[in-house]
Amino acid sequence: MSVAGSYDCVTKTPMGDQKSVFTITDNGDGTFSGKNAGAMGSMEVENGKIDGNTLTWTMNMTVPMPMKLEGNATVDGDTLTGSVNAGAFGAMAMTGTRQS
Template sequence: MAQIDGQWDCEVDSPMGKQQSLLTLTASGTGFAGVASGPLGSVEITNGQVLGDQLSFKMAITLPMPMTLDCEARLIGDDRIEGTVDTGAFGRFPLRATRRG
């Protein structure tokens, strides 16, 4: 299983500009849980799944409007995550994260 425990500086390119957050991830069984914290507050990371170097997870946000974000990504080496955030009707946007020191 990919080693995802830790803190990750995350950036998503969205129509509202670059959205930055801190992901705090903790492995649990064959999956993971965590929290994404940013300027609009914190949100729980749920349904975290790991298959090899492939990651998927969800975040139910309330700001700027309520929606569930479906995230799919790949762990690259031990220090990068790259993937997409699917917002449904608003489209898919690139996600990049780097492990904190």
Template sequence: MANVDGKWNVTVKSPLGDQQAMLDVQSAGDSFSGTFSGGMGTSQVNGTVAGDTMTWKMDISVPMPMTLDCQATVSGDTMDGQVTAGAFGSFPLTGTRA
């Protein structure tokens, strides 16, 4: 299983422009919890880790209330994945360990 613990500088390429955030993760076995904090606010995250893949959901209220489905593959100190925002589609997510 990949080491996902710690702080990650994350960028989501959304229709509203690049969204910079800090993903702070603490794992426990095959699950994790933490926070996703950026210009649009802070969301609690809870998810799972399977091999080198993290999967989680997070609720946002800005620019409108919705639940985002997130998935990222961790390789050392980088992550690559996507954020799916329902009918709005999916957007690339990248990150580096802080």
């Protein structure tokens, strides 16, 4: 099953739960592109890689402060489970459900 799709996600951050829509586009060559769009704006996926059902990526956050985020997640059916590493803030749990 493809990992591609849009997922309704919640990330547990120091500022509380942040809801977003994480969009994954499978580029067909072991990489993916997409974005994570939430209340604080949208971040483009960079260096997106697909290994089976495991995803790794980076994003450059600008709000509320500039920071490079490193993400990893596993897609199991319609469920996405992973974390986003936010430098000094550490890893933040991220979960999502694929939109139908």
